[in-house]
Amino acid sequence: MEKEITIYDIAKDLGLSPTTVSRALNNHPAVKEKTRKKIYDAAVEMGYQSNVFASNLRSKKTHNIGVIVPRLNSSFQSSVIAGMEKAVNEAGYNLIISQSLESYDKEKANVLAMFNSRVDGLLVSLASNTPNIDHFTPFIKKRIPVLFFDRIIENDQYTGIVIDNIQAGYKATTHLIEQGCKRIAHVIGYTKINVYADRLKGYKYALMDKDMPLDETLILHSDLNEESGKDIVEKLLKMKPMPDGLFVSNDACAASCLQQLKLKGISVPQDIAIVGFNNDVISRLVEPNITTINYPAYEVGEVAMKNLINHLKGDSDRVLQSTNKITLRSELIIRGSSLRK
Amino acid sequence: MEKEITIYDIAKDLGLSPTTVSRALNNHPAVKEKTRKKIYDAAVEMGYQSNVFASNLRSKKTHNIGVIVPRLNSSFQSSVIAGMEKAVNEAGYNLIISQSLESYDKEKANVLAMFNSRVDGLLVSLASNTPNIDHFTPFIKKRIPVLFFDRIIENDQYTGIVIDNIQAGYKATTHLIEQGCKRIAHVIGYTKINVYADRLKGYKYALMDKDMPLDETLILHSDLNEESGKDIVEKLLKMKPMPDGLFVSNDACAASCLQQLKLKGISVPQDIAIVGFNNDVISRLVEPNITTINYPAYEVGEVAMKNLINHLKGDSDRVLQSTNKITLRSELIIRGSSLRK
DNA sequence: CATGGCGTTGAAACCGATTTCATAAATTTT
């Protein structure tokens, strides 16, 4: 085990003090250019590597940013994280990632772990059964910024990055109505979560605006994974008359429904038109392609991270404190699964 | 800004020394049970939180483990990371993640960043154009363990977690031959990477064993993403006679090929049988379902991480140093895209 | 009763960069 080079070694070598070496390496203005150059050269030559531990201890900053998502292996979430990674890397921070697996208890444990490992900031998409956000109060107390994205709980203390889910649900439903659908079913996840609750609202508003009746039995609850299509289609088939429109709250599940419907000999979009959500890769790979709402996952990640970092770099809390919600643009992408002339 | 509680505060409060408090909180055996209890209670009551900076500075450990993958938003990689996250969390470490975006330069930058942020260990899946692994030597010099998974370069110094890609390629090709295919095309990525090179080897060995000629023009190179199906199918259509079997090195691309083939009026598996790779969700959602090789991504992540952590917890280098390669089981999953009676 | 050994505790050094405060040197002002 070779011993590490410290600023003391450099200082001794050059006949300077550690103070000056430290300042030089941090580009402090009070060091003569010539001295700085000399120190830089010596540092490189001696193979000096700054000791982050010591630096962190003094500055009380880790340059680590925590991210908690419900699931890492989801097309949407992994794109969000890719966006975050890009932004975080450019700014010289590190990403610490954990997943709640949709469990409130695991989420609480993760939040605590992040707190103990002293992340400089936290980005969270909530688990589906998280009832409140009290577990984040330690962060607030220590003024460590917390941002929510996608799955949020509205609160004055925290900033949220979202799309307008009501509008998106409205657009999707209106589109189905305009394609001539008379009975539109809607598949959603746990309605305590803002995203599903809002999409449902949009669905209801659209029906209302087109003077169509709201039939609560057409609202189906599901896990929304790639296997749930079977259950959903079974339920659809039992309905008399069968719905002729289907708005599913994510693409993996929409694709699964599409597959099951085709297996049962039901043609899409003629017998039933489908709209998904997210614009995952899968929506473009099944036949027919699925009409969907483009949720700019990568951009959500990038915007959330950039906001957080700007906040950390700026010395005041003003930026984030005055920003309560950032809404990104989302649009309907019309494809074969819903287009009937 | 409230001031933090330190072990000095606890010590003063109880009339003990910081030494004893530190020892008690670390379950050091030389502290009387009664004293330990008293200290624990005081710590909880005072809201003490250990300062990881100070602890890290002395112990020279961050409890952070770095992961570098080519792309985060890939079905395979995000499952690997999910597996890692599970293992890492149970062991009380943190996961620091970055992506190389398939660029050697970015990978080098990431490796350096990981080194500077002093991760305790590193898990890497290499970028496609990484020519060698010299950029990891700083880690070796400081005896920080580095493990490769999936995309590896074989080397005595490092441990790799893989599946037997030769065998997998062999199984896939043999299956197509047994289904009566006479001209089997193979779509692969950059052949400098072990995974594609080995699958190609397996393909060649299978042909050889069945006394089938090897036609180099049937080997197609591609980016293997969900848009490359168009190019590939175009090339297939130009071949005379057209291949009647297709072994694609990942499922997203296989699904894309399947889609394009159907668009051109070519029926799968009758006109051309398809085998993919990975067993991504998508292979089960397209029609027909795609026959594929099950690559246990989650398990790869879990095994890689557990090995690394065992190594970190054990005090010697022996465990990892003697392990050069860990091969996980993979199997062929036969589905509609290749089954013809 | 003296000596050895174990169990328990504490004083002080340490990890390595940062920061405050002081000081010497160079420059400008009067």
Add this chain to the structure above:
DNA sequence: AAAATTTATGAAATCGGTTTCAACGCCATG
């Protein structure tokens, strides 16, 4: 030329656990 600033550098304290080494108290052994 003396005084007032400005510029450049250093000594020492600091961040808060961890670790080394010493010491004290208690019991057992001879």
